Amino acid sequence: MQPDPLTSPDTLSAALAETAYLADDGLATVTWLAHRLQRPLLLEGEPGTGKTALAESVAQLQGVPLIRLQCYEGIEASQALYDWDFPRQILHLRAVEALARDAAGGPEVSELEAELFDERFLQARPVLRALREAPCVLLVDEIDRADDEFEAFLLEVLSTWSVSIPELGVVAAATPPFVVLTSNRTRELHDALKRRCLYHWIEHPGLERELSIVRARLPEVEETLARDVVGLVQQLRGEEDLVKPPGVAETLDWTRALTALGQSRLDPEVAAATMGAAVKYREDAERVRVALDRMLTR
Numbered sequence: 001m002q003p004d005p006l007t008s009p010d011t012l013s014a015a016l017a018e019t020a021y022l023a024d025d026g027l028a029t030v031t032w033l034a035h036r037l038q039r040p041l042l043l044e045g046e047p048g049t050g051k052t053a054l055a056e057s058v059a060q061l062q063g064v065p066l067i068r069l070q071c072y073e074g075i076e077a078s079q080a081l082y083d084w085d086f087p088r089q090i091l092h093l094r095a096v097e098a099l100a101r102d103a104a105g106g107p108e109v110s111e112l113e114a115e116l117f118d119e120r121f122l123q124a125r126p127v128l129r130a131l132r133e134a135p136c137v138l139l140v141d142e143i144d145r146a147d148d149e150f151e152a153f154l155l156e157v158l159s160t161w162s163v164s165i166p167e168l169g170v171v172a173a174a175t176p177p178f179v180v181l182t183s184n185r186t187r188e189l190h191d192a193l194k195r196r197c198l199y200h201w202i203e204h205p206g207l208e209r210e211l212s213i214v215r216a217r218l219p220e221v222e223e224t225l226a227r228d229v230v231g232l233v234q235q236l237r238g239e240e241d242l243v244k245p246p247g248v249a250e251t252l253d254w255t256r257a258l259t260a261l262g263q264s265r266l267d268p269e270v271a272a273a274t275m276g277a278a279v280k281y282r283e284d285a286e287r288v289r290v291a292l293d294r295m296l297t298r
Contacts, residue, residue: 080153
């Protein structure tokens, strides 16, 4: 029998490493505590630092479903919770009306209303699915993109682990899902939500840790190429005034692109031709292109 990966922060860190996710001691500890205390985990940091990947790895090592709610500007509770399948309800209503014309009498209005709001017409969205399907991992991605009202709704759910559906009653989780919320800090979240969660800020990794991540995620990549790419990305984060410095996700994408081209080393010409895998703004591309010769000859 496999040992429980969540018996301690150390076993969790080792188990995450087997999924190619390398967590430092602070992140492994707060993740373990969030699971042990059944508290949501709020992760903030620059894009591409591995916030979403942590939720994916926890779901993988536990062997439970990952249910993802992608937040965006204007998202409403119905997109997170549930909705009714109106086209199917209308078809059902027409079918009942057709049967009533062919038979004596028909169903009572109250009976018909009950049928229309039956479980079979309910469309469960991520939050409701997580409450019903727990144990699972619920990933609320980029919560900072949602507005205050949605944040308040989510806080209520995370406080009670239940929701009320007027037509069906209260749905409560038998086991609270493991909830990971991510934020790129495009706006400040409210204190009430932060108090409900355990919090961790994920920094960009240092050179050796990022190199270890590349090796774990892309074991087929040559050592020299991995070190060239990681070294260049580290310089871009530290020296260049970029609109959006590349994250670990961009490091991996750039390495994959160079491997697909059959490269074993990174030179200025190849770097300039492939930088679109890591640099996403025109202004950043111009700055990087000017600095490539200097950076790659260090």
